[in-house]
Amino acid sequence: MIINHPLLGPRDSAEFTYLGDASLLNRPDPDTATPKDWHDYAYLRDNPAGLHRELWFHEGGDRSWLVVTRNTVTHEITKVELARDVARGLASDVAGMGTKRSGG
Amino acid sequence: MRYSGFKVIKEALTGHKGWRPAWRDPEPQSHYDIVIIGGGGHGLATAHYLAKIFGQKRIAVLEKGWIGGGNVGRNTTIIRSNYLLDGNEPFYEFSLKLWEGLEQDLNYNAMVSQRGIMNLIHSDAQRDAYIRRGNAMILNGADAEYMDADQIRKEYPFLNFDDARFPIKGGLAQRRGGTVRHDAVAWGYARSADSHGVDILQNCEVTGFRIENGKCLGVETSRGFIGAGRVGCAVAGSSGRLMSKAGMRLPIESHVLQAFVSEGLKPILPGVITFGAGHFYVSQSDKGGLVFGGDIDGYNSYAQRGNLPVVEDVCEGGMALMPMIGRARLLRMWGGIMDMSMDGSPIIDRTHIDGLYFNGGWCYGGFKATPASGYAFAHLLARDIPHPTATAYRFDRFETGHMIDEKGMGNQPNLH
């Protein structure tokens, strides 16, 4: 597969390692989350047959974490974003992402 | 109709007129006591044991395509019970014992071949871990044997003992492990289940569950609604897709595992070999093909195909371990979809929906589990309590912290 890195252009996926569903960006708020929230975050997955937003780490490259939108049936990649940008977007939406500047 | 050598001879002499279909092709009834979704190894085995051992009647197996077309038809055929953890080892040993009596039970020769399996050791830490595992196997009543490098060299002279990057320092053998003709497992269970009255419904895809007041009443299918007292799902690889129709999210990701077979070669491998320092395992089929595989590709996929990097990685492992295979040719490669669970271990459990039961999360170890999985699932469906060897395979183990993590990789399915 080829991942079109937003900073570096097209790169062979062999340069990356894979983590899983990009929902891992949505870490529960430690102050308010219930044990069930933690369980669901850590263990449950949508696992769709179709579009999947997922985390890839450019280990053999610039060490960026990327959010790749890929179809799990065709493997077609339609979007690649820096995970940090995505996380920042979330951070402004979700309170208490564990950072002192969240929402700022 | 019983199969036997005598029957084969009789038919040969009388023009093979007497052979009948191995299973019927019945029309769906409107209601069954138990509906199994998934005509793979596990679903068919479940039906067989439900009918034959647990005395259940009015059972149907629903298969969206043709039976045996999922992972039972696309694996590397290995059976073994060389597990470490208490939650696993008794179950897999139970499975191995069922394999040992399978052909007589089914009246079908699935070519269960206990040629032995060898896990190679390449470091001291690996040796410590394998000794712990071998001991766990023995303490659970299974067989295990530690072999030093010299013994291994005697049995496997063609391994790389000359210039190995990771020298072979020993191995953990299980002599009762081996291989089985995988397609025949599906067919044998299907034929036996059919002979005990189970309706096997091919080309019958489940499109939804009818759930009212928290109870599952049956399934919508491509051949109409089928009512059921209890519904058991055994569709590993597609578990996520199926259970989402019941509104469930699972502790499972679907991943592709590639497998490979070489051209037919005269027998040279005595048993199954697992390379402990590379991602490679291999056996030789009765037809002569080297059957081998390695790691999953590592990304979520439902595509039943993989990519070149893993093909190359697996062949690199093969050449590092057995440099004689360089001139053998890879004949075919294929991909199967695995239910990769969050701790690498399966689930056989009730769901939160009354009357709906789940069997899945087999990662890439489902084939060897087929008999015990079917037996344990049948036990659960028939008696509503888990089989004693499968009590750990609960949905809620992730909430309670009772993970069964053989590899110690945590909640990252592609590492198991």
Added chain:
Amino acid sequence: MADHGTNHGTHHRTHGQINRLSGGQIDRNKPLSFTFDGKTFQGYHGDTLASALLANGVRLMGRSFKYHRPRGPLTAGSEEPNAIVALRSGAYQEPNTRATTAELFDGLEATSQNRWPSLAFDAMAINDRFSNFLTAGFYYKTFMWPAAFWEKIYEPIIRKAAGLGALTGSADPDVYDKGFRHCDLLVVGAGPSGLMAARTAAEAGFEVIIADEDFRFGGRLNSEHEFIGDQAGADWAASQVAHLGTFSNVRVMSRTTVIGTFDHGIYGAVERVTDHLRTSAEGQPRQILWRIYAKHTVLCAGATERPIAFNNNDRPGVMLAGAMRSYANRWGVSAARDAVIFTSNDDGHRTAADLHRQGVAIAAVVDTRADAPSAHEYAVIAGTTVTDTRGRLGLNAVQVTDATGHSRWLKAGSLGVSGGWNPNVHLTSHQGARPVWNDALNAFVPSPSLPPHMSVAGAAAGMLSTHGALHSGVDAACKALEIDPRTLPALPKADDRPVTQSAFWCVQGSERAWLDQQNDVTVKDVKLSHQEGFRAVEHLKRYTTLGMATDQGKTSNMGGLAVMAELTGQPIADVGTTMFRPPYTPTAIGVLAGRSRGKDFHPVRLTPSHYWAKERGAVFVEVGNWLRAQWFPIEGETHWRQSVDREVLATRSSVGVCDCTTLGKIDVQGTDAAVFLNKVYCNGFAKLAVGRTRYGLMLREDGIAMDDGTAARLAEDHFVVTTTTANAGKVYQHMEFVRQCLCPDLDVQLISTTESWAQYAIAGPNARALLQKVVDAEFDISNDAFPFMACGAITVCGGLRARLFRISFSGELAFELAVPARYGDAMMRRLMDEGEEFNVTPYGTEALGVMRIEKGHAAGNELNGTTTAQNLGLGRMVSKAKDSIGSKLSERVGLNTEDGLRLVGLRPLNPKDKITAGGHVMSAEGPVNAAHDQGYVTSAAYSPTLGNMIGLAFIKSGSERIGDRMRLVSPLTKTSVEVEVVSPHFVDPEGERQRA
């Protein structure tokens, strides 16, 4: 006709090449000598092994898999099921090689396979007599009683019969390589459509790769007697290749098979570099695996002719009619001097015409169609079929039966069969698309949902005329690359006769009519499969083994499918087709591995002191990809334990030095560095003072211990984190995840500096004294100024920047000194020189391990991915005052049970007894089984300090069982010893030495 007839050769140089005709694209000035089964023959440059053997009157080249039927070539290409031989000898022997694609070279050695004692007389051919018993799937129905007989008797017999060729058991002596190529357009196949596609793209200035499995470009043009413009087809092809060669933007790859279509325009291709040579130059690879990144691809893979099933259609001399034409036109060869053609379409008539032109007697053209075209030169029998053949080791007569059922025998040594052509759609379906049925062609054509950026041209797309091929090649290139076709020159004139194909698969009443010739699957087997309910395509394939042989069903699947369709009364399109999967043709495992074998299987990482250690005679051990010194034997030591014991004792009594560079090092900088570490470590880091180091434990988010190490605060905004060797990469990735994905707004940066700094542990009572000799005078490293867990940036050896950490894995007074990696070797030598007065001792990983076990420090064996901080006895480190990764999920009940595992020490009651790592711990009395398992030993070592073996173990409620007697069993290694549970801190439990 016998296989060794009289010499009909027309030229004195043909030397026994009794079936060599005139013409062909062979070089008669380059005769080649080769052997088959030890007998020497002559052929020509440009021959394949099959064409050369046929020229010599040899039709028998192999035996079938199951019935050991005599077989000759069915085809002239890579789809060959029958003419399969072992090529070369010794370690170079290459089993299951298709004689139809093996290029002849001088001195080629080939041997027939799957026969005993000889190819002409094969004892296993007895199977053919028992074929009625050995039907499809017979083995599933028998060999079950008694149960034990399967492995002991039945299976060994079956296995002995398995396989065709054999591996030698020797390592493959050849070298293989890998490479990467990029292009705008990849053209797969160099027949008329491929050549036109490549030319069109090349002339428009695009980067083009054109690849073909053959050693001669041109595809069917080399096999046909036809003209393009005013040139013979083969000459036109050669001129096109020459033209392509003038473009710097075109790469022409012959002998290169594109084996698979992968995601996003990536193709695997195997180039056979030296397979056509007797020997290769030193270091020259036998084959190369190319990973081709193509923006667009045109598949021009041609078509494969399909046979017709009739009784005994498998004798040597029975061939596909198109193959017969190839042999005659391309190689100037015929299988015999007389031939019958059996065809269901016009294509068979082309073979008859070409053979007749070449002087082969055409006994008859047998055409299934009542309206078959007639011919002047030979008889055409319309509305007739071939119903049987004769000839034990080769064809000598053909039975022809007309519509009324009247039969007669025609004498002939060869029979050409043509059932039409199937487009080679394989690469279009590697990503899951199934080909679709075309009623006009009576064949499957590529699915409209092709892999992205692929198009198909020529016969592969169902364009079976030469004109259609040329036109579609141009068209495909224009569409893919947006070239305006109006700018292109007119196409040369070529054969544009309409091509029709009938659906004639199997002669009525056939039983022992072969569909899959290699695996011996007959029409009868398909009927049995149907009778027993194995009717789905995949069931048919798996039950009968149809299409599973080394030819991958290229000539057999269609026929089997058609017979099943007829039996079920369905159209073929509804029966479906099996999936095509890579590789397109069988591919040497060696080339897929490339150079990653032997010592080069994985890269080797060397530590900065490696060469110094090698000079000292160190024994090395693989630790992941690292090579580390395991121990340093000195003169007189004959056993590793002697060396290790000495290293431990010397370190504990004076000073030892160990290279610990392999530990992961991560530089953490930024104003939020402390906040960040507070997040990733379960224990607190916010208040760590500058100049101090702290032991840290990282959890995974699931609450299980991931790794441990130290974090040293060199400045307010600067930490240096260490990880275990094994987890260096994983921890770095995890920290980047936390930084980028969970805490994206923190001001913190990470970089791995593992390779940047050489790091040495200097341990023992004289550690400070030794260090003082190298640390520059302005830095005070006294206990007061630089106490236990201090850290700082210093200089050594007169201004060399360095970092010093007062941390101790051995439990001794110890430091870790880091210098830039390029000074690592010199630093080690300097420490050895300066340490001479203290009898400084280098120690390896074994002594390191012994000392950490003596101290009860956890390492990889304890941090095994299933253990919690609680298990490790570090439960109190998990801070409740803050949120850190894993802290919440570590609170789950199952991870906090009363009888949970705790890390303890074990010592044998009898000091001579062995503690076995991996042993399980049982109560002193009571049964020994899994139900009574109390825990397991993670690490064990002989402690020279204590004089007996010791171990670390996880035991249920272990911390409450200190002092208990228990039993340590290892049934695997057949030991059982009595042990006492003790504190894991065997040496200096109060930690006084490290604070000294």
